[in-house]
Amino acid sequence: MATDTIADMLTRIRNAVAAKAPVVDIPASNQKREIARVLQEKGFIKKFVVVEDGKQGILKILLRYTNGVPAIQGIQRVSRSGLRMYSDVAKLPRVRNGLGYAIISTSKGVMTDHEARKENVGGEVIAKVW
Incomplete structure (x- = not known):
């Protein structure tokens, strides 16, 4: 399990x-x-x-x-059960200079780093996809 x-x-x-x-x-x-x-x-x-x-x-x-x-060239877990990675909106990660996406769990739901910047929210960085 x-x-x-x-x-x-x-x-x-x-x-x-x-x-x-x-x-x-x-x-x-x-x-x-x-x-x-x-x-x-x-x-x-x-x-x-x-x-x-x-x-x-x-x-x-x-x-x-x-x-x-x-379409998925790479997919990587960022936040783990042993080490949670939280980021505010100013420090959200950029994946492959903006060509990829970071998947963020925010108070407004699960979204990409691009959407989180537009909504001006931070959260837990779940994964990176490119």
């Missing part, structure tokens, strides 16, 4: 991209749904659906490829 479920989700996505798998299945949770929503809005995945199985549900993520090249 994984203690850090978000890191498990990111690792499953990373492994599926490396294996060029079209779909990856992840145990669902509200925060994972929000992370998948952000990934879909930014074009890193085609879409995601939640399949109810009578327990917590399964998050099916359809990965995006263009001519065999994955």
